[in-house]
Amino acid sequence: xxxxxxxxxxxxxxxxxxxxxxxxxxxxxxxxxxxxxxxxxxxxxxxxxxxxxxxxxxxxxxxxxxxxxxxxxxxxxxxxxxxxxxxxxxxxxxxxxxxxxxxxxxxxxxxxxxxxxxxxxxxxxxxxxxxxxxxxxxxxxxxxxxxxxxxxxxxxxxxxxxxxxxxxxxxxxxxxxxxxxxxxxxxxxxxxxxxxxxxxxxxxxxxxxxxxxxxxxxxxxxxxxxxxxxxxxxxxxxxxxxxxxxxxxxxxxxxxxxxxxxxxxxxxxxxxxxxxxxxxxxxxxxxxxxxxxxxxxxxxxxxxxxxxxxxxxxxxxxxxxxxxxxxxxxxxxxxxxxxxxxx
Amino acid sequence: xxxxxxxxxxxxxxxxxxxxxxxxxxxxxxxxxxxxxxxxxxxxxxxxxxxxxxxxxxxxxxxxxxxxxxxxxxxxxxxxxxxxxxxxxxxxxxxxxxxxxxxxxxxxxxxxxxxxxxxxxxxxxxxxxxxxxxxxxxxxxxxxxxxxxxxxxxxxxxxxxxxxxxxxxxxxxxxxxxxxxxxxxxxxxxxxxxxxxxxxxxxxxxxxxxxxxxxxxxxxxxxxxxxxxxxxxxxxxxxxxxxxxxxxxxxxxxxxxxxxxxxxxxxxxxxxxxxxxxxxxxxxxxxxxxxxxxxxxxxxxxxxxxxxxxxxxxxxxxxxxxxxxxxxxxxxxxxxxxxxxxx
DNA sequence: TTCTCTACTGTGAACGCTCACAGAGCACGG
DNA sequence: CCGTGCTCTGTGAGCGTTCACAGTAGAGAA
Numbered sequence: 001x002x003x004x005x006x007x008x009x010x011x012x013x014x015x016x017x018x019x020x021x022x023x024x025x026x027x028x029x030x031x032x033x034x035x036x037x038x039x040x041x042x043x044x045x046x047x048x049x050x051x052x053x054x055x056x057x058x059x060x061x062x063x064x065x066x067x068x069x070x071x072x073x074x075x076x077x078x079x080x081x082x083x084x085x086x087x088x089x090x091x092x093x094x095x096x097x098x099x100x101x102x103x104x105x106x107x108x109x110x111x112x113x114x115x116x117x118x119x120x121x122x123x124x125x126x127x128x129x130x131x132x133x134x135x136x137x138x139x140x141x142x143x144x145x146x147x148x149x150x151x152x153x154x155x156x157x158x159x160x161x162x163x164x165x166x167x168x169x170x171x172x173x174x175x176x177x178x179x180x181x182x183x184x185x186x187x188x189x190x191x192x193x194x195x196x197x198x199x200x201x202x203x204x205x206x207x208x209x210x211x212x213x214x215x216x217x218x219x220x221x222x223x224x225x226x227x228x229x230x231x232x233x234x235x236x237x238x239x240x241x242x243x244x245x246x247x248x249x250x251x252x253x254x255x256x257x258x259x260x261x262x263x264x265x266x267x268x269x270x271x272x273x274x275x276x277x278x279x280x281x282x283x284x285x286x287x288x289x290x291x292x293x294x295x296x297x298x299x300x301x302x303x304x305x306x307x308x309x310x311x312x313x314x315x316x317x318x319x320x321x322x323x324x325x326x327x328x329x330x331x332x333x334x335x336x337x338x339x340x341x342x343x
Numbered sequence: 344x345x346x347x348x349x350x351x352x353x354x355x356x357x358x359x360x361x362x363x364x365x366x367x368x369x370x371x372x373x374x375x376x377x378x379x380x381x382x383x384x385x386x387x388x389x390x391x392x393x394x395x396x397x398x399x400x401x402x403x404x405x406x407x408x409x410x411x412x413x414x415x416x417x418x419x420x421x422x423x424x425x426x427x428x429x430x431x432x433x434x435x436x437x438x439x440x441x442x443x444x445x446x447x448x449x450x451x452x453x454x455x456x457x458x459x460x461x462x463x464x465x466x467x468x469x470x471x472x473x474x475x476x477x478x479x480x481x482x483x484x485x486x487x488x489x490x491x492x493x494x495x496x497x498x499x500x501x502x503x504x505x506x507x508x509x510x511x512x513x514x515x516x517x518x519x520x521x522x523x524x525x526x527x528x529x530x531x532x533x534x535x536x537x538x539x540x541x542x543x544x545x546x547x548x549x550x551x552x553x554x555x556x557x558x559x560x561x562x563x564x565x566x567x568x569x570x571x572x573x574x575x576x577x578x579x580x581x582x583x584x585x586x587x588x589x590x591x592x593x594x595x596x597x598x599x600x601x602x603x604x605x606x607x608x609x610x611x612x613x614x615x616x617x618x619x620x621x622x623x624x625x626x627x628x629x630x631x632x633x634x635x636x637x638x639x640x641x642x643x644x645x646x647x648x649x650x651x652x653x654x655x656x657x658x659x660x661x662x663x664x665x666x667x668x669x670x671x672x673x674x675x676x677x678x679x680x681x682x683x684x685x686x
Numbered sequence: 687t688t689c690t691c692t693a694c695t696g697t698g699a700a701c702g703c704t705c706a707c708a709g710a711g712c713a714c715g716g
Numbered sequence: 717c718c719g720t721g722c723t724c725t726g727t728g729a730g731c732g733t734t735c736a737c738a739g740t741a742g743a744g745a746a
Binding site for chain 1 (some may be wrong): 452468580639
Binding site (some may be wrong): 025028038043062068 | 723724725726727730731732733
């Protein structure tokens with residue numbers, strides 16, 4: 001049933017062995033393996049039985065050699081720092097993509113292009129056709145990798161809106177702007193009028209879009225915009241703390257803060273506590289991300305949940321469509337307000 | 344220079360194109376590609392020039408088809424829950440392995456075998472020879488996947504000691520027991536005598552080994568062991584909180600707690616604060632893991648750092664040695680005490 | 687010279703699969 | 717009756733590489 005090599009280790013059965021076992025030709029086995037079209041029920045049954053009996057598993061290398069596809073996908077991280085690995089959302093994303101791909105029997109290759117050298121090596125690897133497509137995670141504006149892959153016509157889907165690119169890179173993202181609107185509307189509805197914000201870096205989509213959403217709601221609510229109420233952080237806890245201190249100095253009468261990330265919101269809560277302000281009585285605080293940290297604050301953080309599970313499954317769906325030759329575009333997914341104690 | 348297919352998409356150059364360009368045979372190009380033995384300097388130079396000119400990249404599928412190796416490695420997670428993805432150490436491990444493998448030009452395939460079905464599918468995939476080896480991360484005792492892969496003679500290295508296995512699975516781990524000793528000795532040196540502990544689940548290596556280390560030091564220091572000072576958690580923050588409450592009830596005179604994870608230690612700190620105990624004045628608290636959370640507590644957590652960067656690089660080193668046919672065994676790496684404010 | 691050894695090179699045959707094609711068998715309509 | 721179209725099947729070729737082998741050239745020893 002299985003052939004045995006000279007070193008005693010079994011050689012796995014080939015399509016030939018299955019064909020012989022089933023009493024059909026290689027071609028018929030191959031057809032069964034690839035969807036079973038133009039195969040008689042009797043032949044199909046015989047082949048399936050032979051596959052079970054021999055324990056046959058297709059040799060993907062031989063298949064790839066001829067089809068030109070690799071039936072694998074790269075998950076590419078182009079980050080110089082370890083930021084993404086510290087981000088709990090990243091885990092959900094990676095996990096979600098792995099699972100969604102596994103459903104299609106497609107393995108995920110994890111690649112990290114931190115340095116320039118690595119970027120070159122990985123770009124070569126990918127453009128050589130070793131993967132069928134790329135799931136790109138990068139917060140960088142003007143990422144050269146995306147451009148190169150696009151130029152080489154490699155199917156590509158980014159997570160989040162690639163900033164500052166004129167090119168047509170498909171992406172999947174949460175609706176940052178609308179999520180921000182939702183949170184600020186929530187603050188307005190609860191009677192706040194002096195609403196400050198701590199933004200993310202303004203060269204990231206999360207930075208600009210969430211700020212835009214904040215301004216949308218002030219405008220629609222007829223609340224006067226006040227630049228003293230806007231501070232720019234870098235998504236770190238420490239920057240949240242210092243931004244909040246700065247805001248309190250510039251506008252001591254603020255009664256709410258919309259913070260563009262939960263991590264920064266932690267810092268904001270610390271600063272407010274240090275300043276003797278009670279949350280939410282004196283100052284309401286709204287975060288963004290619904291990270292696990294949002295549960296650990298006191299009071300627990302009211303925040304905006306991004307649908308990471310859906311983002312990952314959509315990324316995979318769009319990428320597979322693109323690999324299949326379809327023209328794909330962008331997917332924007334709705335966010336959700338999670339009410340807890342802080343606002 | 345590059346051939347063009349009917350659909351306008353360039354066909355990548357093959358070894359044949361390189362050979363023609365360099366004026367040598369396929370064999371010579373292949374030899375240059377695989378180490379350059381038995382190749383004249385002139386030929387080698389010509390081949391390298393031709394490779395640069397054509398932009399040739401080896402087709403790994405064709406190579407794999409004949410060599411039987413795939414030049415790729417699986418990073419296999421056999422966890423029903425998402426525990427690992429919530430663990431920041433896991434990120435460092437995954438990142439470290441990816442990078443270490445990238446140094447050898449070996450891509451990492453991430454696979455998650457949560458359900459029984461997935462385990463079967465993935466085991467099939469791996470035993471079919473689609474990867475050269477497996478980096479296994481699993482907290483489960485009696486993991487059937489490890490046994491099956493071992494039986495199929497797939498090179499395999501586990502992260503952490505596989506519990507309850509009689510088999511000879513190579514693994515790389517931090518010295519949990521000695522790390523626990525180090526922490527408890529530190530507590531003893533600072534004058535504590537009623538030292539409690541919150542352990543991890545006792546079906547995990549981290550649970551049993553760290554508890555053993557705790558007992559070692561009590562014994563060597565002549566401190567009477569007291570079962571009222573031992574509580575078993577599940578590595579979650581909440582369990583740390585409830586265990587600490589329980590310990591305070593059973594042994595109100597405790598003056599230190601050694602907690603088997605930083606996450607649980609966060610819970611312990613909360614419970615102590617709620618009980619009005621000052622840290623470290625009334626009660627010293629020692630954690631384990633040196634997770635980022637350890638910096639966010641007040642006071643900052645004294646903890647034990649596991650050398651995750653070295654663990655990942657050692658896992659890769661051992662796996663590659665095993666793939667190369669060497670007999671490999673176990674690697675135990677030292678931990679490090681990180682002193683902060685809590686003890 | 688001749689023989690041997692070493693360094694180097696080229697060639698055919700595989701690896702296991704899919705694809706294109708040819709051909710068989712059958713049913714149907716003209 | 718043939719021709720046409722359908723479903724189903726087998727066969728040869730070839731994907732791009734490595735491997736084993738055969739063969740050449742030059743150096744050194746006999």
